[in-house]
Amino acid sequence: MSSDALIDSLSSAVDARPDDLPLRLHLATLLLDAGRGGEAIAQIGQALAREPGSDAAQALMQRALGAAVPPPPPAPPAVPAAGPAATAPQPPAQRPAPAGPTDDPLAAYEQELADVVPPRFARAGDEPEPVTGDDDRVYDVETSTIRLADVGGMSAVKERLELAFLGPLRNPELRRMYGKSLRGGLMLYGPPGCGKTFLARAVAGEMGAKFVSLSIVDVLDMWMGNSERNLHELFEAARRNAPCVLFLDEVDALGHKRSQVSSSSMRTLGNQLLAELDGMEGSNEGVFVLAATNTPWDVDPALRRPGRLDRVVLVLPPDAEARAAILEYHLRERPIAGIDLRKVVAATEDFSGADLAHLCETAAEYAMADSVRSGEVRMIEQRDVERALKEVRPSTRPWMATARNVAMFANEGGVYDDLVAYLKKRKLI
Ligand SMILES: Nc1ncnc2c1ncn2[C@@H]1O[C@H](COP(=O)(O)OP(=O)(O)OP(=O)(O)O)[C@@H](O)[C@H]1O
Ligand SMILES: [Mg+2]
Known part of the structure; x- marks a missing residue:
C-alpha cells in the first residue's frame, strides 16, 4: 500500500477517534516521513492540546519543528539535562511569545500552531470581553x-x-x-x-x-x-x-x-x-x-x-432491539465486513449504550492494530468483535445491585415500581 493511501485511511481513523493519541501520533510520524511537515505539526498540536504532558507527542513535535522551521543557530555546548539552568536565562515574562523569530522551541511551536490549535489557557490580557445581561454565557x-x-x-x-x-x-x-x-x-x-x-x-x-x-x-x-x-x-x-x-x-x-x-x-x-x-x-x-x-x-x-x-x-439498559440499533449506529461509519449482529446482540445482555460504543471502539482498535502491524488495511471482522467481547464487561450490574436494595426496602409511595417490575422480570429479586 502506498504511503499516501495509508495516510488517508489513518486520517479517517483519526477523525473517527479524535482522542486516540497513539493513532494520531502514528499518523503524524507517517506525515513527517512523507515530507508533509505542516500537516504533521497540526496533528501533533491536536495531540498536545488533548494531552499536554505526553512525552511522545513532545518529542515528535521537536522533531517536526526541526524539520519544518529553519534550525536555530548552533547553541553553545549543550547542558545535558534541560534543568533549571537551561531555562534560567529566559526572561520571566516569556508569554505571550514575541512576534519575531525565536529560538525557544516552545514559543516557536506556539507560533507555528497559532492558526491550528486554540491556546489552552486564556490569560488575563486576552480574555474575551465579559458579556453581561442577556447573553447566554454560563451554558449553551x-x-x-x-x-x-x-x-x-x-x-x-x-x-x-x-x-x-x-x-x-x-x-x-x-x-x-x-x-x-x-x-x-x-x-x-x-x-x-x-x-x-x-x-x-x-x-x-x-x-x-x-x-x-x-x-x-x-x-x-x-x-x-x-x-x-x-x-x-x-x-x-x-x-x-x-x-x-x-x-x-x-x-x-x-x-x-x-x-x-x-x-x-x-x-x-x-x-x-x-x-x-x-x-x-x-x-x-x-x-x-x-x-x-x-x-x-x-x-x-x-x-x-x-x-x-x-x-x-x-431508563433501562437497552433490550435486544435497542442493542442492535445502538451497535449499528456505532458501526455506521466504520469499515466492517461479516459482522454477525444477532450474535453480538445475544452476547451483550446488560451492556449499556456506552458499553456497546466501547465494544465497537475496541473491535476497531484490534483491526487497526493488525493493519498497522501488517501494513495492510483490513476491515473490522467478527473475530475482532469476539475478542473485544472478552475484554469489555457490562457496567450496569453494580448499579442493579444497589437498585435492588432500594427497590426492596425503600420503595416509598411506589416511586420505584418500574424498577421492581424489571428486577422481577430479570429474576433479580
Ligand atoms: N437507546 C440508545 N440508542 C442509541 N444510542 C444510545 C442509546 N443508549 C445509549 N446510547 C449511546 O450511549 C451513549 C451514552 O449514553 P448517555 O450519555 O445518554 O448515557 P447516560 O444515561 O446519560 O449516562 P450517565 O448516567 O453516565 O450520564 C450515547 O451517547 C449514545 O451514543
Ligand atoms: Mg448523562
Missing part, C-alpha cells in the same frame, strides 16, 4: 438534531414522554380544553451510560425546541451567592428561549437530600432550585425541565412534588 442554548427515532428501543419511555410532553405540545386546542399548561418536569433515572442524556436531547429535537443543558459544575461557583445567581440565570435563559427543554444532568448533586447536606450553601442552592422549578422567580410556561440521575434515592423528595419533577421515568 442549542438546537438538537437528534430525534426520538434515533434512540434505539425504549418504547415504554418514549410513550411516557409522548403523554407528558409531546402530545400536549402538539395539541394546543386540547391543552386549552383541559386547562393544561405547557410546562412540566420529569426525572430520568437508571444505570450509567444507558441514554438518559441522549434521550433528553432527542426530546428537544422532537419538540423542535431549544435545549439548555447544565451540570452541577456549570452552576457551582466559589463565590458566595454566585451559584444561586448562575442557577437563576440558567432558568431565565430557558424562559427566554421557550419552548425549551432545560436539562439538569446529575440532579442528585444539585438537589441532594437536604437532610444529608451539611454545607449551608449547598442547601441554599437546593432551595433555590425548588423556587425556580415552582416558577416563583418567573413564569415557567413553555419550559420543560428534564432531569437525570443515576442515584434517584439521593435526590431530595421535595423535588418530586407535583409541579416540579413530578414524573419519574426509568
Whole structure:
C-alpha cells in the first residue's frame, strides 16, 4: 500500500477517534516521513492540546519543528539535562511569545500552531470581553438534531414522554380544553451510560425546541451567592428561549437530600432550585425541565412534588432491539465486513449504550492494530468483535445491585415500581 493511501485511511481513523493519541501520533510520524511537515505539526498540536504532558507527542513535535522551521543557530555546548539552568536565562515574562523569530522551541511551536490549535489557557490580557445581561454565557442554548427515532428501543419511555410532553405540545386546542399548561418536569433515572442524556436531547429535537443543558459544575461557583445567581440565570435563559427543554444532568448533586447536606450553601442552592422549578422567580410556561440521575434515592423528595419533577421515568439498559440499533449506529461509519449482529446482540445482555460504543471502539482498535502491524488495511471482522467481547464487561450490574436494595426496602409511595417490575422480570429479586 502506498504511503499516501495509508495516510488517508489513518486520517479517517483519526477523525473517527479524535482522542486516540497513539493513532494520531502514528499518523503524524507517517506525515513527517512523507515530507508533509505542516500537516504533521497540526496533528501533533491536536495531540498536545488533548494531552499536554505526553512525552511522545513532545518529542515528535521537536522533531517536526526541526524539520519544518529553519534550525536555530548552533547553541553553545549543550547542558545535558534541560534543568533549571537551561531555562534560567529566559526572561520571566516569556508569554505571550514575541512576534519575531525565536529560538525557544516552545514559543516557536506556539507560533507555528497559532492558526491550528486554540491556546489552552486564556490569560488575563486576552480574555474575551465579559458579556453581561442577556447573553447566554454560563451554558449553551442549542438546537438538537437528534430525534426520538434515533434512540434505539425504549418504547415504554418514549410513550411516557409522548403523554407528558409531546402530545400536549402538539395539541394546543386540547391543552386549552383541559386547562393544561405547557410546562412540566420529569426525572430520568437508571444505570450509567444507558441514554438518559441522549434521550433528553432527542426530546428537544422532537419538540423542535431549544435545549439548555447544565451540570452541577456549570452552576457551582466559589463565590458566595454566585451559584444561586448562575442557577437563576440558567432558568431565565430557558424562559427566554421557550419552548425549551432545560436539562439538569446529575440532579442528585444539585438537589441532594437536604437532610444529608451539611454545607449551608449547598442547601441554599437546593432551595433555590425548588423556587425556580415552582416558577416563583418567573413564569415557567413553555419550559420543560428534564432531569437525570443515576442515584434517584439521593435526590431530595421535595423535588418530586407535583409541579416540579413530578414524573419519574426509568431508563433501562437497552433490550435486544435497542442493542442492535445502538451497535449499528456505532458501526455506521466504520469499515466492517461479516459482522454477525444477532450474535453480538445475544452476547451483550446488560451492556449499556456506552458499553456497546466501547465494544465497537475496541473491535476497531484490534483491526487497526493488525493493519498497522501488517501494513495492510483490513476491515473490522467478527473475530475482532469476539475478542473485544472478552475484554469489555457490562457496567450496569453494580448499579442493579444497589437498585435492588432500594427497590426492596425503600420503595416509598411506589416511586420505584418500574424498577421492581424489571428486577422481577430479570429474576433479580
Ligand atoms: N437507546 C440508545 N440508542 C442509541 N444510542 C444510545 C442509546 N443508549 C445509549 N446510547 C449511546 O450511549 C451513549 C451514552 O449514553 P448517555 O450519555 O445518554 O448515557 P447516560 O444515561 O446519560 O449516562 P450517565 O448516567 O453516565 O450520564 C450515547 O451517547 C449514545 O451514543
Ligand atoms: Mg448523562
